[in-house]
Amino acid sequence: MGDALFNIPWAVILILLPLVGGMTCFLWPKVAKTLGLFTSSVIVLSVVGLAWKMIGNGIYRHAVGGWSSPLGIELYADGLSLLMLAMAALVGLAISLYSTAYFEQSLSLRFWPLWLFLLAALNALFLSADIFNLYVTLELIGLAAVALTALSGGRDALSGAMRYLLATLLGSLAYLFGVVLLYHGFGSVDIAILAQRVEATPIVWAALGLMSAGLVLKTALFPLHFWLPPAHASAPAPVSAVLSALVVKASFYILLRLWLDIFGPLGAEGVADLLGLLGAAAVLWGSLQALRQTRLKLLIAYSTVAQIGYLFLAFPLAVGDGVAAWSAAAYLALSHALAKAAMFLVAGNLLRFGGHDRIADLDRVVERLPITVTAFALAGVSIMGLPPSGGFIGKWLLLEAALVQGRWDLVVVMMVGGLMAAGYIFKVLGYAFTQADAPHESRPVPLSMEWAALLLAIAAILVGLMATEILPLVGIGDPFGTGGVKP
Amino acid sequence: MNAAFLYALVGVGLFCIGLYALIVHAHLLRKILALNIMGSGVFLVLVALAKRTGNAIPDPVPHAMVITGIVVAVSATALALFLMLKVAAETGRAELPEERGE
Numbered sequence: 042m043g044d045a046l047f048n049i050p051w052a053v054i055l056i057l058l059p060l061v062g063g064m065t066c067f068l069w070p071k072v073a074k075t076l077g078l079f080t081s082s083v084i085v086l087s088v089v090g091l092a093w094k095m096i097g098n099g100i101y102r103h104a105v106g107g108w109s110s111p112l113g114i115e116l117y118a119d120g121l122s123l124l125m126l127a128m129a130a131l132v133g134l135a136i137s138l139y140s141t142a143y144f145e146q147s148l149s150l151r152f153w154p155l156w157l158f159l160l161a162a163l164n165a166l167f168l169s170a171d172i173f174n175l176y177v178t179l180e181l182i183g184l185a186a187v188a189l190t191a192l193s194g195g196r197d198a199l200s201g202a203m204r205y206l207l208a209t210l211l212g213s214l215a216y217l218f219g220v221v222l223l224y225h226g227f228g229s230v231d232i233a234i235l236a237q238r239v240e241a242t243p244i245v246w247a248a249l250g251l252m253s254a255g256l257v258l259k260t261a262l263f264p265l266h267f268w269l270p271p272a273h274a275s276a277p278a279p280v281s282a283v284l285s286a287l288v289v290k291a292s293f294y295i296l297l298r299l300w301l302d303i304f305g306p307l308g309a310e311g312v313a314d315l316l317g318l319l320g321a322a323a324v325l326w327g328s329l330q331a332l333r334q335t336r337l338k339l340l341i342a343y344s345t346v347a348q349i350g351y352l353f354l355a356f357p358l359a360v361g362d363g364v365a366a367w368s369a370a371a372y373l374a375l376s377h378a379l380a381k382a383a384m385f386l387v388a389g390n391l392l393r394f395g396g397h398d399r400i401a402d403l404d405r406v407v408e409r410l411p412i413t414v415t416a417f418a419l420a421g422v423s424i425m426g427l428p429p430s431g432g433f434i435g436k437w438l439l440l441e442a443a444l445v446q447g448r449w450d451l452v453v454v455m456m457v458g459g460l461m462a463a464g465y466i467f468k469v470l471g472y473a474f475t476q477a478d479a480p481h482e483s484r485p486v487p488l489s490m491e492w493a494a495l496l497l498a499i500a501a502i503l504v505g506l507m508a509t510e511i512l513p514l515v516g517i518g519d520p521f522g523t524g525g526v527k528p
Numbered sequence: 529m530n531a532a533f534l535y536a537l538v539g540v541g542l543f544c545i546g547l548y549a550l551i552v553h554a555h556l557l558r559k560i561l562a563l564n565i566m567g568s569g570v571f572l573v574l575v576a577l578a579k580r581t582g583n584a585i586p587d588p589v590p591h592a593m594v595i596t597g598i599v600v601a602v603s604a605t606a607l608a609l610f611l612m613l614k615v616a617a618e619t620g621r622a623e624l625p626e627e628r629g630e
Binding site: 180187191194202207214217218224225 | 543556570596600615
């Protein structure tokens with residue numbers, strides 16, 4: 042029995058199940074909610090199964106249809122992939138739980154198929170081992186995400202989705218051009234093979250430029266973040282949560298993967314410094330904009346712009362100590378996903394409750410929605426980077442790397458960013474305690490919506506407490522071992 | 529300079545023309561067309577460079593990639609056109625509204 046369980050191809054389930062589930066939801070809308078929740082739960086179990094297998098065997102490989110690479114398509118998972126899969130599975134389960142109560146019937150019919158397709162594409166991306174497959178899955182994610190953004194209709198959502206679509210297609214095309222150049226130069230799209238063959242030739246620098254530009258646009262790094270706030274703020278709450286928590290991480294993951302295996306060892310310090318500089322600018326600019334916002338969803342969206350900046354601070358720091366900086370980036374990505382999803386779900390609850398998301402008119406919600414406000418506060422602890430949250434561990438590792446290398450400029454940026462995050466989070470919490478000038482009608486918020494947000498926020502704290510268990514898992518297969526720019 | 533290299537150069541040119549049009553034109557249909565032209569440019573480079581082996585038989589892998597790429601491009605264009613119609617129906621113009629005070 043144990044062996045049979047051990048040998049189940051968990052990675053295949055992770056892709057196939059949501060794909061089939063999405064189609065089934067489309068054909069039988071009546072079962073969509075149940076099926077969606079079931080699929081998300083099985084995905085969590087499959088990730089646990091995969092982790093169990095990987096703890097025993099190390100790196101996971103699966104040749105699809107028995108055709109091994111370079112001819113066939115291979116699924117590949119190391120510690121970094123596992124962390125990302127776990128992130129998608131956890132956030133996905135909470136979003137599914139939330140969405141069973143959030144959507145009214147007509148929107149529900151369209152939400153579930155798209156959401157499950159998006160989950161399938163995300164899982165496929167995190168399991169891909171070749172750069173062309175990554176392109177296809179990236180496009181699948183983009184299309185599903187745009188369709189979800191436009192779900193509620195209306196002027197803001199539609200134009201936000203359109204802008205998002207144009208940006209995401211441009212990013213993918215630039216990335217594809219890079220894939221073409223790498224294939225032309227080295228005759229393979231397999232990351233492992235490319236890693237062996239790649240040399241510092243002009244064609245590689247062109248590919249690096251195109252792919253980085255495309256992925257940075259899709260990850261919404263300052264100053265290419267223009268499409269993110271309108272799209273993330275106008276989408277329905279669970280969709281905003283998915284976009285901020287998971288979709289931007291997908292393109293970041295590809296960039297990280299390419300950097301670790303292909304570009305990093307070539308010694309591209311200049312590009313790493315540029316990415317770090319843009320990251321620092323994103324931290325400051327995003328936090329500043331978040332402080333200025335008067336609407337909660339826009340505030341959270343700009344906070345995402347700032348938190349993405351932190352991820353890119355790891356690039357220049359990896360020159361000195363690859364493992365510490367990349368572990369920090371991976372940890373930040375995970376804890377940001379959990380905390381930010383919780384925050385957007387909270388915003389959805391407050392919108393449902395009061396019919397608006399104007400921060401100044403929150404009107405003592407702390408008394409009336411205690412669970413929701415607790416979720417916001419706990420998620421805020423992680424976003425600010427206070428102990429014992431996941432955000433604290435990530436920022437601490439990053440800060441330590443910066444201190445060891447004497448990068449005082451980055452230390453200052455991280456400190457100031459943390460203070461500004463505290464500023465915008467306490468701004469919201471402050472209004473949650475005070476009475477608004479104009480009291481308004483309120484509508485009840487279903488318990489599952491409140492608890493989904495709270496559970497995510499608690500998870501964001503828990504990953505901080507469990508750092509000693511999680512970090513060794515990320516190290517399976519030594520994803521950061523050869524990474525980082527050579528000193 | 530051989531024929532394959534010439535085709536590749538044309539592909540790069542198409543990519544740049546498309547990028548320029550995507551940035552300068554406000555009308556959404558023009559933006560969508562611009563993205564399609566950029567895509568065609570990438571596909572042309574891919575097909576042209578398939579002859580890099582120098583043999584009589586070109587490398588078949590890029591052809592398979594182009595077919596996949598075309599499928600993706602068609603679906604993306606369909607979604608973009610549909611969204612454009614929705615935006616036009618909602619706002620009366622097939623253009624994106626100006627960014628509000630960033």
